Amino acid sequence: MTTKRPEAAPCKIYGEKLAELGAVYENIVMLDADLMRSNGTIVFQQKFPARSFNMGIAEQNMMAVSAGLALNGKMPYVSTFTSFGSMRAFEQIRTDIAYHNLKVRIVTTHCGMTGNSGATHAGVEDLALMRTIPNMTVVAPGDPNQIRKALDASVHLNGPMYMRIGAKTEPLVYDSQDYTFELGKGIVLREGKDAAIIACGAMVAHALDAADLLAAEGKNVAVVDMHTIKPLDKELILSMAEKTGFIVTAEDHIRIGGLGSAVAEVLADNGANIRLLRLGIPDVFVTNGSVQQLYHKFGLDAEGLARSIAGCL
């Protein structure tokens, strides 16, 4: 399926924006694990070499070092691929960074299946892992341009943040950048009464396209950009549940423990007696294939989302 949406490169935007912030905030330092050229952080390194630390292919040390730097007046932005950033150094993120409530910003790239290199490089359980950590803010920007707003928000956030962004190019959702981005507050992109799709990351664009497909069949679904998985916008979820009676979640992430599970927790905790459909990667390992092929295989492209939702309406 080809998307009609314009696209932009998440890592390019990340790299440029981080360098812009670095020019303003002198305490910002950057760490990477031999993936600067893939992550985009090379731009920061070229502008501020004395504040850039390549830690080599050693992620556990990188995370602990970033905690040490944060305890000494620096604000580290630490990057690697989502799979390695969330799993390899999970204990350091939890015990060194989050336990001390440090202002470290972990920005991982090639999230979900966008690593496009098989199961070893699939970062598909990071939202589940990161939201188990107290003090952690967990963000999945709804489109590449939103990365800028999320990074702006990160500067003054008092505590650690984890953010996941994609790779190559991804579809744009927002025509204008003139909208309010607030951590913890979902954005209603489209109203509807038959269902509400709560999506994050690359799935936001797919959800909007799915809503178009469903509209052509007379089904009217709302779409929410739930860019912050933790803290979750509980009020918005419950309000959407009340309006539509049918919540759908969509994420480039496993179904166990991520956005869908977080939404399920809110609905169950509040006794919301409504239909919930959680769309994501089932309990299997990701296989080889292009990103488009994988999204299609797991029903996460616009057609797949629309088909799953239509089947319930």
Place this chain on the structure above:
Amino acid sequence: MIDDFVINSLEEKALEMRRLLVELCFKTGVLHIGGDLSSSDIVTALYFYQLNIDPQDIKKDSRDRFIISKGHGGATQYLAMGMRGIISLEELFSTYRKLDSRFGMHPCSNVLDELEVSTGSLGHGLPLAVGFALAAKMDQKKHRVYVLCGDGETNEGSIWEAAMAASHYQLGNLVCIVDKNNLSLDGFTKDVMNMEPYADKWRAFNWNVLETDGNDMRKLCETLDAIPPYDSDRPTLIIAHTVKGKGISFMENNPSWHAGTIPTEEMYNQCLAELALSYPSRKVE
């Protein structure tokens, strides 16, 4: 040549620490006492001889930093801090490991502000210290960052990642002391996970390696004096050869005393008597 008076005074302090360890164990329960006793001289030498710290201004910017990476040895740090008046020994003894205590089995900086950072999970302290040392170097600060690791702890891969990075970034302001008592919980390190040739490994990672008798106060302090200046181009690793359970004969080199309790007054008195025997020229109350 360090004055005899200085060494004698440090030995008194180390004996006092051992006495307090035994008392803390008797009064409150489980302590990682084997490793506490092996590192008592090291921690005493750090707090009373080596570290540039001011008990009246414990967070002054120019202070030396100390991170106890072998966090289960936290009791030695608490006691040293208490003996230097940084924290209250009375509070330590009355609240140790109790609900919401500031003094847990492993040091927690969230509740005990006088600490640099929390440790406990092995293999974290040295990487954290690399971050400290890197920040200091970036900001052209002149203080040192000291870390105490257990030898078993250096099984952890993250230790070697940190060692690699410390060398790569030429962190001459970083000093790691290994309490090499040749034992971990399950037994002798050579049987659990052999790391010999040990010194060679650190040299291969391009550290400046010094070796000393970690239970001989004079040799230990002379080695501390031999650490190159903070702006040298390599971190320093001090292998302190120690005896686990040092000072109490039935604990020495005994794998069963990785951690333990002193459940009876009889055993407590026996421990004190053992310490008096081991350090005969000192008074033990």
